[in-house]
Amino acid sequence: MAKNFTALALATFLSLPLIGCITTPQPQMATTETFRVDSDTYQSQGKSERIKTIVLHYTVSDNARSIKTLTTGQVSAHYLILDQGDDKIYNLVPESERAWHAGNSYFAGRTILNDTSIGIEIVNAGIAQQYRGALKSGELDYHPYEHFVTFDDLQIKKVAQLVQDITRRYGISPKNIVGHSDIAPSRKIDPGAKFPWQQLYEQYDIGAWYDEADKKYFIRQIAMTTPTIAQIKQAFREYGYQINTTNAWDKPSRDVIYAFQLHFRPLNPTGQMDVETYAILKALNKKYAGRDNFY
Ligand SMILES: [Zn+2]
Structure with a gap:
C-alpha cells in the first residue's frame, strides 16, 4: 500500500513539469521574421487519408x-x-x-x-x-x-x-x-x-462483388414488381454512379448501364436495362449499404 502510494506520488511529481510544458506553452515574442512551424504541440483528431x-x-x-x-x-x-x-x-x-x-x-x-x-x-x-x-x-x-x-x-x-x-x-x-x-x-x-x-x-479479395444468392433473391422479387425508371436510377446513385433524372433510358443513362455491366455482368454488356442487371445492382447495394463519409 505504502509502496503504491509512493510510486503514485513520484509519478505525479515527475509528470507535473511535463504537463505544464505541453499543455500551457508560454507565448514567445517573435524575434525574427522567419517563423517556425510547430507540428508537435497540438494535434487534430479529425483527419483521414487523401487517397480514397x-x-x-x-x-x-x-x-x-x-x-x-x-x-x-x-x-x-x-x-x-x-x-x-x-x-x-x-x-x-x-x-x-x-x-x-x-x-x-x-x-x-x-x-x-x-x-x-x-x-x-x-x-x-x-x-x-x-x-x-x-x-x-x-x-x-x-x-x-x-x-x-x-x-x-x-x-x-x-x-x-x-x-x-x-x-x-x-x-x-x-x-x-x-x-x-x-x-x-x-x-x-x-x-x-x-x-x-x-x-x-x-x-x-479485391474490390466489390455481389453474392449469388442475393442476386437470385432479387431476380424473383423484381419479377413480382415493376420497378420504375426513377427507382432503378436511384439504385445506381445509391451505389455511387452519377446518372441523370430523366424518366427515360436516354443515351447518357444507357452509358451508365453499360459501364455497370462492363464491371458486374461483363459477359453480356448491352447498355439495356434488364432484370438480371437490376438484381445485381440491388444485391450490391444490400451488401455494401452505407456510404463512406465525405469528411
Ligand atoms: Zn482510362
Whole structure:
C-alpha cells in the first residue's frame, strides 16, 4: 500500500513539469521574421487519408507507345503495367502527387477524382482492331464482350499485388476500387469487359462483388414488381454512379448501364436495362449499404 502510494506520488511529481510544458506553452515574442512551424504541440483528431479511390485503366496501345504517352504527354498515371514477362511494376508519378488519368469524373459523391485517387494503367489494346469501326458505322451501340482483348495473366497478378498493397496502406473501401468507365461512363469504357473483376474479388479479395444468392433473391422479387425508371436510377446513385433524372433510358443513362455491366455482368454488356442487371445492382447495394463519409 505504502509502496503504491509512493510510486503514485513520484509519478505525479515527475509528470507535473511535463504537463505544464505541453499543455500551457508560454507565448514567445517573435524575434525574427522567419517563423517556425510547430507540428508537435497540438494535434487534430479529425483527419483521414487523401487517397480514397483506385482507378483501373487500359492504355489502348502497345508497350512503347504507352510509355511515351504516359511519360511525355499531358496524361499520366501513378503506375504502369506493361505487357511483357518481367517482374516490374512501373511507378511514374509519386503517390503523394496528382496523376492526370481520370479527367472529368464522378463517383460516390466525389468529383475530379485525380485529386483523391491512384491511377493504374495496364497495357492492353482494348477493342480488337477489327471491331473498332463497329460503333462509328452505327452497326452497334455498344461493344459486346467478344470485342475486347484479353489481359495477360502476369499483368493481372501484378495488378492484384499492387491494388492489395495500395488498398491496405490507405484503407480503401471495396466499392472505391473502380474502372475508368465507372467514373466517366459517357466518355470511357476501360478497363473493359475482359478485366477480371470477379476473379480479383474471389482470388485476392479485391474490390466489390455481389453474392449469388442475393442476386437470385432479387431476380424473383423484381419479377413480382415493376420497378420504375426513377427507382432503378436511384439504385445506381445509391451505389455511387452519377446518372441523370430523366424518366427515360436516354443515351447518357444507357452509358451508365453499360459501364455497370462492363464491371458486374461483363459477359453480356448491352447498355439495356434488364432484370438480371437490376438484381445485381440491388444485391450490391444490400451488401455494401452505407456510404463512406465525405469528411
Ligand atoms: Zn482510362
